[in-house]
Amino acid sequence: MKNQQENTRLIHNGHWKDDPIGASSLPIYRASTYNQDPREDSVPYDYVRSGNPTRAALEEAIADLENGQYGFAFASGIAAISSALMLFKSGDHIIVGEDIYGGTYRVLTAILERWGLQTSWVDAADLAAVEAAISPETAGILVESPSNPLMRICDMIAIAELAKKHNLLSLTDNTFMTPLLQKPLDLGFDIVLHSATKFLGGHSDVLAGLAVVSDSALATRLRQVQIGFGAVLSPDDSWLVLRGMRTLGVRLAAQQQSASALAEWLQKQKRISQVYYPGLANHLHRSMHERQSSGSGAVLSFELENRTAALDFMAKVQIPLTAVSLGGVESIVSHPATMSHAAMPPEERKSRGINDGLLRLSVGLESVDDLITDFSQALS
Ligand SMILES: Cc1ncc(COP(=O)(O)O)c(C=O)c1O
Structure with a gap:
């Protein structure tokens, strides 16, 4: 499908070409567990928290749109952001663009700081200030561009380069732009995050979050958090986001x-x-x-x-x-x-x-x- 335009790919996302009855829409698999052949070494699905075909279709669709390799669906945008922040460990320091979604501010200041994640808030539009905030403990950078709510812009390419130079994980919340208007992985970011509650769902009727990465080792770590922490998106809500994304x-x-x-x-x-x-x-x-x-x-x-x-x-x-x-x-x-x-x-x-x-x-x-x-x- 990569040779097709995005609008075409969006319309056919999650399309179940192999559906036995030719249904026009992907089934919502509500099963919480899957019958397994104990002689098989691996099975595509074993338990709903680890994987579900409806959620997998959404994860594939967002990875495709973001030009990434691995998509992850979470119970909310903030669950996606919090889960990604769990890649850090106690004692790590991260640099965060100061004009950021209030809920992200809350999880960092009210919860993760208690667990030992240190945060510096900087004007992400000021590259010198971002670089000056880097210390030996710094492990990551999180920004939004445009920022929320002042629509400030930071130099995404320069920030991603800075992160690479200092071996930091770079994360960005792309909710305002959607992958149709901005592709942070192409700009050099490691992790792109979304509140799919917003434009992707598009109808103010679903709560959902998404993350996309390209690196397979990073994907393995994020999958461990997704399954281990368990804030996954339900099959019904995965279907609603897929339906919304078609338009x-x-x-x-x-x-x-x-x-x-x-x-x-x-x-x-x-x-x-x-x-x-x-x-x-x-x-x-x-x-x-x-x-x-x-x-x-x-x-x-x-x-x-x-x-x-x-x-x-x-x-x-x-x-x-x-x-x-x-x-x-x-x-x-x-x-x-x-x-x-x-x-x-x-x-x-x-x-x-x-x-x-x-x-x-x-x-x-x-x-x-x-x-x-x-x-x-x-x-x-
Ligand atoms: C930019 C941005 N990121 C993340 C979130 C959190 O998303 P959710 O409400 O789906 O948890 C929001 C919600 O308003 C948001 O505006």
């Missing part, structure tokens, strides 16, 4: 087009002091983003005067959901300070530039004209 190409293209139009429109509104979207001509790192990705995606953030203005805006918009999450077919407005980044202490948020007037918008598939009309009435 990822068309959804993302339309959502990105609307996001770009909305970013331009928001920039012209006088109550809005800042719009953060890598597709805007005035985005600080637009050209860097263009070098490492093929689109700006469908998430942006913008800044109103203060917390009251932001919360009022959320109360007044009628079309989008006002909720946590992103990447669904419906537009979603969220207030990072009280939602996705509530786990971050106020002073930490402030130092990272996540102000109380900041709103994040995930643009859905509604008519962009309707969204503009709605935003206009909410702003006025």
